[in-house]
Amino acid sequence: xxxxxxxxxxxxxxxxxxxxxxxxxxxxxxxxxxxxxxxxxxxxxxxxxxxxxxxxxxxxxxxxxxxxxxxxxxxxxxxxxxxxxxxxxxxxxxxxxxxxxxxxxxxxxxxxxxxxxxxxxxxxxxxxxxxxxxxxxxxxxxxxxxxxxxxxxxxxxxxxxxxxxxxxxxxxxxxxxxxxxxxxxxxxxxxxxxxxxxxxxxxxxxxxxxxxxxxxxxxxxxxxxxxxxxxxxxxxxxxxxxxxxxxxxxxxxxxxxxxxxxxxxxxxxxxxxxxxxxxxxxxxxxxxxxxxxxxxxxxxxxxxxxxxxxxxxxxxxxxxxxxxxxxxxxxxx
Numbered sequence: 495x496x497x498x499x500x501x502x503x504x505x506x507x508x509x510x511x512x513x514x515x516x517x518x519x520x521x522x523x524x525x526x527x528x529x530x531x532x533x534x535x536x537x538x539x540x541x542x543x544x545x546x547x548x549x550x551x552x553x554x555x556x557x558x559x560x561x562x563x564x565x566x567x568x569x570x571x572x573x574x575x576x577x578x579x580x581x582x583x584x585x586x587x588x589x590x591x592x593x594x595x596x597x598x599x600x601x602x603x604x605x606x607x608x609x610x611x612x613x614x615x616x617x618x619x620x621x622x623x624x625x626x627x628x629x630x631x632x633x634x635x636x637x638x639x640x641x642x643x644x645x646x647x648x649x650x651x652x653x654x655x656x657x658x659x660x661x662x663x664x665x666x667x668x669x670x671x672x673x674x675x676x677x678x679x680x681x682x683x684x685x686x687x688x689x690x691x692x693x694x695x696x697x698x699x700x701x702x703x704x705x706x707x708x709x710x711x712x713x714x715x716x717x718x719x720x721x722x723x724x725x726x727x728x729x730x731x732x733x734x735x736x737x738x739x740x741x742x743x744x745x746x747x748x749x750x751x752x753x754x755x756x757x758x759x760x761x762x763x764x765x766x767x768x769x770x771x772x773x774x775x776x777x778x779x780x781x782x783x784x785x786x787x788x789x790x791x792x793x794x795x796x797x798x799x800x801x802x803x804x805x806x807x808x809x810x811x812x813x814x815x816x817x818x819x820x821x822x823x824x825x826x827x
Contacts, residue, residue, distance in 0.1 A: 510535065541570075553591060617739065697809050705741065
């Protein structure tokens with residue numbers, strides 16, 4: 495900890511075993527006799543950060559709703575000046591005692607300089623799973639593995655071009671292409687009863703990473719219609735608003751905030767979105783995704799399509815230079 499009581503900053507690592515916790519849990523408590531920092535995780539998905547200083551009033555910050563997949567280690571920076579305090583993670587301010595005036599208190603930019611970019615704890619695990627899956631396919635006696643790899647990579651290139659065109663048409667206001675675009679997203683990353691997830695299968699062939707970037711902290715929208723849009727907030731590259739690197743498969747399994755305090759897997763919500771856009775007579779049950787949610791998520795859905803197309807292009811390029819087939823499978827074993 496720093497020497498100053500009135501003006502300072504500190505770094506902390508939070509060991510998070512489950513998120514959000516079922517009951518309020520103390521994640522960190524440390525003291526040097528003059529300063530005591532206590533961080534608690536709340537069932538609402540927020541952190542409560544309290545700094546007690548000898549001779550000064552206590553400072554308390556409640557963060558935004560955090561999008562975390564546990565178990566994980568969350569690295570945070572806590573900075574304060576006078577009666578103001580800010581909490582940051584992954585270069586983003588996730589909570590503050592009030593709106594900050596850079597001239598009078600710690601500016602968010604100062605905090606961002608002290609916070610290194612972070613990656614999701616499950617990224618390496620997801621990539622290893624894909625390696626093992628492709629190794630199992632080839633060790634099972636797949637015929638003509640080189641030809642199989644070439645065919646799937648060709649299919650990925652075609653599917654990516656079609657998806658990019660559909661996203662362009664939807665952005666132009668031709669909403670009748672929206673069902674086809676969402677179906678293309680789902681088929682590319684989730685597959686169906688006959689075919690595996692095309693993007694992940696080809697990434698496994700070339701051992702290519704599948705990194706997307708999401709906000710380290712997500713504020714739950716006040717209006718339910720905005721929930722799907724908030725859940726789909728991803729980018730193809732790290733930027734100030736998307737500081738957390740997350741493997742595509744981790745992202746699809748991630749639980750996102752939903753109505754009535756529930757949380758649902760993102761991949762399942764994509765399927766629900768596709769079902770909601772299909773003919774009403776084909777639906778077996780009411781969808782949890784409403785028309786208002788889809789309307790609010792038009793641009794985020796297009797952004798997801800664009801992000802997947804960029805990933806597909808990277809995987810396709812890797813397929814042109816990386817031996818695919820038995821060599822990849824052997825390397826994964």
